[in-house]
Amino acid sequence: MMPRQLTFPAKAHMVAVASLRQEWLTQMENNTHAQISCAGVEVMTAAAAQLVVSLAKGLSAVGGSVVLTQLSPALREDFLLLGLTEFLQEPQHHA
Secondary structure, eight states, rough: OOEEEEOOOOOOOOHHHHHHHHHHHTTTTTTOOOEETTTTSSSOOOOHHHHHHHHHHHHHTTTTTEEEEEEOOHHHHHHTTTTTTGGOOOOOOOO
16 A cells, blocks of 8 residues: 655644644544655644654554655754654665
């Protein structure tokens, strides 16, 4: 089964994340793998990182996974510093 494509908003702060949680859970129905695009993220708070961890915990309980894609270098560094490397997709290298 293909991963469900989810997207963080440009400003992934507490208010935005609170409304995303239920929306994402609804979208994940009958799907156990999520790919979350961070392409347009300008600001991400700890609440957004917590949403990723929470979603991953729920999905891993049923054999699923969460992967973040299209992170800016700064956002990638933030997730590395938080020790959340298991959610980072390796950057694609083009020859």
